[in-house]
């Protein structure tokens with residue numbers, strides 16, 4: 001898996017603002033202007049999303065199964081709320097994740113760097129590319145997270161969720177552009193209507 005560091009909230013119009021690959025995967029069902037979308041609902045959408053997520057799918061020996069991905073996403077969406085509430089994960093999800101990562105591994109290799117010897121590590125994922133990359137990321141995430149940083153966007157009409165990596169843990173919105181500014185405009189209009197515009 002080679003997910004690069006965050007370079008923006010959207011990549012070719014698709015949200016990558018979750019702070020972790022598995023949350024971005026859960027966020028593939030955004031509601032945009034009142035319409036629920038499924039960004040990975042067909043093969044071309046899935047291939048497009050995988051490309052933006054830096055998941056290599058072309059060389060996969062075993063393709064992703066749409067029904068499996070659909071189930072995985074639903075299970076992870078539920079897991080998000082359980083983790084946020086400090087509740088234990090379901091046995092079903094644990095079994096699903098273990099199954100998806102069982103043949104993946106971290107490979108280590110010593111490299112002679114002259115005066116010193118360094119250790120190179122890389123993750124070798126096996127199995128359906130999107131499902132195993134997402135499952136691996138989830139397992140990795142569980143090793144180090146703070147539950148109070150898992151939040152839904154404050155806009156009740158928005159389905160996006162995220163892991164707040166900010167120092168102050170005060171992020172409220174999926175993005176300023178989608179929801180944050182909307183709220184500011186609404187507040188301004190409210191004040192103006194009440195004769196308190198400033």
Ligand SMILES: [Zn+2]
Nearest residue numbers: 153158174179
């Ligand atoms: Zn939002």
